[in-house]
Amino acid sequence: MTSSKSNSPTFQDLILRLQTFWAERGCVLQQPYDVEVGAGTMAPETFLRVLGPKPYKVGYVQPSRRPADGRYGENPNRLYKHMQLQVILKPPPDDVQDLYLESLGAMGIDLRQHDIKFEEDNWESPTLGAWGIGWQVMLDGLEITQFTYFQQCGGVDLEPISAELTYGLERIAAFLQDVDSIYDIVWARDPETGSVTTYGDVRLADELQFSVYNFEAADIEKTWRHFELCEAECKALLERYAAVSKDRTGDGIAPARKRFPLLAAYDLCLKCSHLFNILDARGAISVTERVGVIARVRALAVGIAKAWVDQQKSGVISDEDKQEEEKPTAKRLKTEKVSAIS
Amino acid sequence: MGIPAAQVDVTEQITGPAMNVAFIDGQPTPAAHAFAKKSGVGVSQLERVTTSKGEYLSAKVTKKGRGAAEILAESLPKEIASIYWPQNMYWRKRGEVFVRPVRWLVAMLDEEVIPLEVFGIKAGNRSRGHRILANRDISIPRAGEPYVSALRDAKVLSRGAREQQIREALDAATRTIPGARWREDKNLLDTVVNLTEFPFAVLGGFDPDFLGLPEEVLVTVMRDHQKYFAVEDANHKLQPHFLAVLNTDGDPQGIIRHGHERVLRARFNDARFFWEADQKHSLRERVTWLKHVTFQKDLGSYYEKTRRVQRVCSWLAERIRDSGIAIRPGVLHKAACLSKTDLTTELVKEFTELQGIVGGLYARVQILDYDLKEDVRQAIATAIYDHYKPESMEDPVPRTTEGALLSIADKADSIAGMFALGLQPTGSKDPFALRRQANGIVKIIAETKLPLNLTQLFEYAREAYRGSAAEKKFSASVDYAEAVRSFFRERLEFYLRDVLGFKYDVVNAVLVAGADDVVDALARAEAVTQVRPSEDFESISAAFKRIKNILRQASETQKQVAASIDSNLLREQAERDLAAAIPQIAKKVEELRGGRRYQQALLEISRLRPAVDTFFDKVMVMVDDQHLRANRLALLQTLLKEFSTIADFSAIVTEKEKVQ
Structure with a gap:
């Protein structure tokens, strides 16, 4: 192996390079969403922005929490919370696949010296009512990106569709730095002193403590109550929105729709999803309950997506408002999102 | 290439109006003019024919054969739109679907571009090379071999050439280890042939310590997760090497090999970690854990399934007790009890395709019960190991009678439950792979000559649900017995005809006389x-x-x-x-x-x-x-x-x- 650790990018360099690359290609650089999510897809910058006709390009890092994946910081390849760099291109440009390959170059990967494969890997999130068709991108046998042509989100067919590129940052950094443990990844290197801060220095404590919380300490009963409170509030908001949007007479209606806090409703839905994940990791959800609880979260997500589409039309009323949810035509979708580590 | 340039012209004689209508007083009437016009000839070229009904006007019409390009331009878009994909997508507008977005299109007849448009893309004579090795537009001079060689120059090989190149590269890489050979794997080969445009292979190695893990686990990680070929010695013993097929032309500095080795090491470490973690809880302890694993949303947990499968196994053991086939009911009962427990193990959660196999491997090394003799323990392990078999018509059936009966009971329970819910497979929809499971039952019975009656088996499998919560979800509108009967008749027909090669009329003749006893139907078909x-x-x-x-x-x-x-x-x-x-x-x-x-x-x-x-x-x-x-x-x-x-x-x- 000729690549040396010292000239490979640090974790933060990697993020900066990718962000710069996509900013130069017209993406808005967003910051991580500040509510717990299981994947970059769930951040409103993806979930809500892909709905409706308006073109949009955005990139952001999203720390993604998956309580059940925690390993107390003991497994070199698995994390409770990993970082995704998420790029949404709406609509996808014709050369999106080449653009993606260029972004690998920007990270410092010489494509001519590596083996890149696009392997069929379609994606579905039952909780979000979302699915898409695409590839997992393999770099020398390592899955580094999930590349998805989003088809449906919140049960709504997308027009236009979006391309979603989800980079697994820890995997890529470990690969570039040629380290076997995520915790050995160099996060930052002080340019003056050369002193190094590792991924472990930054994150090991929360891997340990959140594993303890999610597997042992979370109060099941209270977590359930949190869940139910968030769900109830979200539902109440959706019901109020339905009432507001139904009444389409009078002058005050358009502003009333426009200012309605659907974004807050979506935060509540995200909280439900995360609380469900904690309960699941805690072993508090029985077989029979599980399907039902997922369906409850899905109902919220789908309700919000529909309302959001309606709200975005801001006062323009047409038959499309009544557009029914369509069933996906695809079968046998894989239900897992890229998890950032091998 | 091999098609006529155009359809042949077709000349036909068509009959028009009666003479006495077409000509009055020797003058052509509007009817004659209309007929001439319709036939594309002048009135003077019209002829007369005499039929049994009298004299009629007639015309010789020549239909010009259409050119191949014209026909292709018209039919190809339809052909492209009707290609079947198990999953497809839209990217321009809803309803216009293909497997992935279409960015360019080559359609040529000899040197000519066939003028057609699909998905908003006009066909042309330009294609693209390998995305990394030759990322450029290429011009196709002519359809056929020149097309293939233009692509080859741009590092995109035809399917056959890719397969050949992969085989040669695998051979060459393996030759560097004396006495070694790569393990042939048809499905894997197909996969990598279709994953690459310009393939190459590298040989990598792993720490021989990993060979302490069961071969099944190592091979699954390599084959299913990494798409690597395993390497073995002359005695088929696994070697600490693997072969990765690349989509590039070489790896002179070993960078790619190093990357693949790194990934595999992480995967094997995970597998070892899971293997060791799983030993902390025995399969026996895990039986009650199955209460938390869903079998099917309306059919309840795997714990409930286990209990039902045990009952069906007891019934099966009774059935064949008098047949002279040796069976150890104790082995069968214990194997059934533990058969699904590996679903709670970390190893199976990670490598789901190893379900059953992992249970068998763990059973081999664990205490399953007090005072179990070693041979009994091994027999239990083997039955668990085999109970998903056969996974296909090529896959062998379980090696032991206990394994065969457990496999039948497990599959019969799934089929019975799903049919009772009214969820039998229809058309291409078969999410629980019930057809494959039913094929499995037929194959097992046929090959092991078990004296079993399908109707009774499914009556009993349905009976095992009696009083369960699942039963409340059962469909009232389904004729369960009839649905299962016709489903199995179809499966048996498939087995006799497509798998064993009996003539279709023989199969029909035999199955009309009875399709309930597989062994008997087979004997009758032979006779x-x-x-x-x-x-x-x-x-x-x-x-x-x-x-x-x-x-x-x-x-x-x-x-x-x-x-x-x-x-x-x-x-x-x-x-x-x-x-x-x-x-x-x-x-x-x-x-x-x-x-x-x-x-x-x-x-x-x-x-x-x-x-x-x-x-x-x-x-x-x-x-x-x-x-x-x-x-x-x-x-x-x-x-x-x-x-x-x-x-x-x-x-x-x-x-x-x-x-x-």
Whole structure:
């Protein structure tokens, strides 16, 4: 192996390079969403922005929490919370696949010296009512990106569709730095002193403590109550929105729709999803309950997506408002999102 | 390439209006003009024909054959749109779907671009090279071989060339280790052939310590997760090496190899970690954990499934106890109890395709119960290990009777539950792979010769749900027994015809006579196939067809058939002879059939031929005398009924019919 650790990018360099690359290609650089999510897809910058006709390009890092994946910081390849760099291109440009390959170059990967494969890997999130068709991108046998042509989100067919590129940052950094443990990844290197801060220095404590919380300490009963409170509030908001949007007479209606806090409703839905994940990791959800609880979260997500589409039309009323949810035509979708580590 | 440049011109004579309408007083009428116009000729070119109905106007019309390019331009878009993809997508507008976005399109006939447009893309003569090795537009000079070589120059090989290049690269890489060879794997080869445009292979290594993990685990990680070929020595022993197929032209500095080794090391470390973590809890402890694993949302947990499968296993053990097939009910019971526990292990959660196998491997090294003898423990482990088998028609069936019965019980439980819910497979929809599972049951029974009756098996499998929460979800509108019966009849037909290669008419004939006992149906199909070429059998088949027709016509015209044969009404010698022959031969046939000596039984039946032939020569069945007729029909019906228990001969296609 000729690549040396010292000239490979640090974790933060990697993020900066990718962000710069996509900013130069017209993406808005967003910051991580500040509510717990299981994947970059769930951040409103993806979930809500892909709905409706308006073109949009955005990139952001999203720390993604998956309580059940925690390993107390003991497994070199698995994390409770990993970082995704998420790029949404709406609509996808014709050369999106080449653009993606260029972004690998920007990270410092010489494509001519590596083996890149696009392997069929379609994606579905039952909780979000979302699915898409695409590839997992393999770099020398390592899955580094999930590349998805989003088809449906919140049960709504997308027009236009979006391309979603989800980079697994820890995997890529470990690969570039040629380290076997995520915790050995160099996060930052002080340019003056050369002193190094590792991924472990930054994150090991929360891997340990959140594993303890999610597997042992979370109060099941209270977590359930949190869940139910968030769900109830979200539902109440959706019901109020339905009432507001139904009444389409009078002058005050358009502003009333426009200012309605659907974004807050979506935060509540995200909280439900995360609380469900904690309960699941805690072993508090029985077989029979599980399907039902997922369906409850899905109902919220789908309700919000529909309302959001309606709200975005801001006062323009047409038959499309009544557009029914369509069933996906695809079968046998894989239900897992890229998890950032091998 | 190999197609005509155009359709041939077609000339035909078409007939127009009658002469007396087309010409009046020698002058063409508007009817004549219209006909000439329609035919594309001048009035002066019209001809007259004389038919039996009189004189008519006629025209010779030449339809110009259309050019190949024109036809292709019209039909190709339709062909492209109708390609079937298990999953497809839209990217321009809803409803316009393909497997992935179409960015360019080459459509050529020799040197010409075929003018067509699909998904908003106009066809041209430009393609693209390998995305990394030759990322550029390339121009295609001509369809056929020049197309293939233009792509080859741009590092995109044809399928055949890729496969060859992969095989050569695998051979070359493996040769660097003395005595080693790569493990042939058809499916994996297909996968990598279709994952690459310009393939190459590198040999990598892993720490020999990992060879302490079961080979099944190592190979699964390599094959299913990394798409690597395993390397073995001359004795098929796994070597600490692997082969990765790349989509590039080389790895001179070993960078790619290093990357693949790194990934595999992480995967193997995970597997080892899971293996060790799993040993902290025995399979026995995990039985109750299954309460938390869903089998199917309406059918409850795997714990409940386990209990049902155990009951079906006990029933199966009872069934075959007297058949002379050796079975250890204790082994079967314990194996059934533990069969699903590996679903709670980390290793199976990670490598789901190893379900069953992992359970078997763990059972081999764990204490399953106190005072178990070693051979009993191994037998339990083997039954668990094998109980998902056969996964396909090529996959072998479980190695032991206990494994076979466990596999049958497990599959029967799934099929019974899903059918009772009304969720039987339809068309291409079969999410629980019930067809594959049913094929598995048929194959196991056929190959192990288990004396099992499918109807009873599925009655019992349904019975095992009695009183469960799942039962409340069962569909009231489904005729369970009938649905299962016709489903298995289809599966058995598939097995006999497509897997074993029996002729379709033999299969039909045999299954009409019974499709409940797989072993028996198979024996009958073999016997019918054996005797089928004989002349007597041909003749009997023809006669049975004739009998069936007569009886059908009788039924359609509401002719009565006597309840039994009245010997006083047998007037002719030929019918008396036949009536006498039936019970004699039937008795012998029954004896032979009882002993499953089907071939002899069929030969016995074909001895009816002279009596039947004479009967049809000398006796008229559909006579006016209704008593005589009803009696003769009864005679034929008896004949049909008595001798259709092995096969319905009327379903056999005779040589004569084939010629026609």
